[in-house]
Amino acid sequence: MPVRKRLSPQESRAQALSAARDLLREEGVQAITLKAVAGRIGRTHANLLHHFGSVADLHRALADQIAHEVATQITSSIGQMRRGEKRMRDVVEGMFDAFIEQRVGELIAWVVLTRQRESLAPIMDAIAEVIRDIRSPDDARPLDQATLGLVLFAIGDSLAGVEVAEACGLPRSAARDMATEQVLAVLAGKKVVGQA
Missing domain, CATH: 1.10.10 (Arc Repressor Mutant, subunit A)
Structure with a gap:
């Protein structure tokens, strides 16, 4: 042996x-x-x-690893956008693709459904880290609101985007279109649907 x-x-x-x-x-x-x-x-x-x-600790460690890799990728994309190398749509595409490829939505859903919410901490930390990393001292735009909308769109899309778009008679790209429009509107200080 x-x-x-x-x-x-x-x-x-x-x-x-x-x-x-x-x-x-x-x-x-x-x-x-x-x-x-x-x-x-x-x-x-x-x-x-x-x-x-425990298996819960393994899930948490996996969530931590994936969350930080995705956060780094998003921060890098936003840096490229600021330098004029990417558009907002490219950032949204990259985030949605990362959530699908890394199965982030599924991992979050599993953690929530199995009542292991403490295992979400690494993902929440990574999201907060993205906001800290992309905010410059003179930037008063609501990056937190833009990030919230984008993350929730990406989670939902990674879980059932294909099926929901098909049920609505819309192309697969519709959620990405909406996410891009919403983020641009929020960053421009415009009111978006549902905002008082």
């Missing part, structure tokens, strides 16, 4: 999180169990329990 390479705690966690991400993409968040992840990386359930404590 081959001898398994001894990994540092950081390497073990990284390997487990990589396997958890693969499971998330391939089978959905319900497939991310300590047993399934351990089986993927050739470790024991006890080994993963040692590194994460």
